Amino acid sequence: xxxxxxxxxxxxxxxxxxxxxxxxxxxxxxxxxxxxxxxxxxxxxxxxxxxxxxxxxxxxxxxxxxxxxxxxxxxxxxxxxxxxxxxxxxxxxxxxxxxxxxxxxxxxxxxxxxxxxxxxxxxxxxxxxxxxxxxxxxxxxxxxxxxxxxxxxxxxxxxxxxxxxxxxxxxxxxxxxxxxxxxxxxxxxxxxxxxxxxxxxxxxxxxxxxxxxxxxxxxxxxx
Numbered sequence: 001x002x003x004x005x006x007x008x009x010x011x012x013x014x015x016x017x018x019x020x021x022x023x024x025x026x027x028x029x030x031x032x033x034x035x036x037x038x039x040x041x042x043x044x045x046x047x048x049x050x051x052x053x054x055x056x057x058x059x060x061x062x063x064x065x066x067x068x069x070x071x072x073x074x075x076x077x078x079x080x081x082x083x084x085x086x087x088x089x090x091x092x093x094x095x096x097x098x099x100x101x102x103x104x105x106x107x108x109x110x111x112x113x114x115x116x117x118x119x120x121x122x123x124x125x126x127x128x129x130x131x132x133x134x135x136x137x138x139x140x141x142x143x144x145x146x147x148x149x150x151x152x153x154x155x156x157x158x159x160x161x162x163x164x165x166x167x168x169x170x171x172x173x174x175x176x177x178x179x180x181x182x183x184x185x186x187x188x189x190x191x192x193x194x195x196x197x198x199x200x201x202x203x204x205x206x207x208x209x210x211x212x213x214x215x216x217x218x219x220x221x222x223x
Contacts, residue, residue: 001029002042007053012147020142031135037135038067039065039073046075047075047121058118058158058208059159060118060119061123067129068129077092077120078109078111079107080109083107086108087188092187109223116217123144123170152174161184164188180207182198184200205218
């Protein structure tokens with residue numbers, strides 16, 4: 001299942017000792033042995049690998065990985081290069097164009113955001129092929145809640161972008177006065193009309209600049 005080896009490892013170490021994590025580990029292993037599961041097992045913890053704790057400036061919360069072949073690679077909303085951009089991400093790109101003038105790129109690979117400190121965290125880190133939310137209740141949420149609590153304890157400015165009811169349920173865990181919480185509807189086609197115009201990307205950058213931090217370059221380039 002891979003291992004988190006950067007500065008996330010120490011604060012998360014207590015989780016590995018808890019009974020739920022052993023059950024989760026065994027269940028995930030069993031699922032990968034018996035079913036097609038996404039993302040590839042070495043990509044499960046990419047949100048942590050690509051965005052070390054000390055580097056987190058912005059947190060975007062998703063629900064569970066994309067469940068079609070070749071899409072998921074461990075970052076919420078992001079897909080591998082060469083894969084059709086999913087509808088929710090298309091809508092995120094449209095808002096970025098309206099908000100910051102970014103052109104709409106020909107791919108949905110968001111590692112550039114993660115490398116700059118945008119943590120793209122799904123609350124469940126695996127999913128069975130073609131079965132959305134199939135791993136919702138196997139223990140991942142306890143683990144990612146622990147990560148959210150660790151983020152909440154960071155004594156520096158962080159912005160949370162909470163899109164949709166599911167992400168907004170995590171708001172009760174966030175009470176650090178140094179952090180900014182921005183809420184909007186989910187960018188899925190079902191609710192996007194209320195997502196458009198949220199200007200979360202410019203608001204996040206304004207907050208970072210106000211606190212002396214480098215803003216995020218949100219432009220994903222064509223490949």
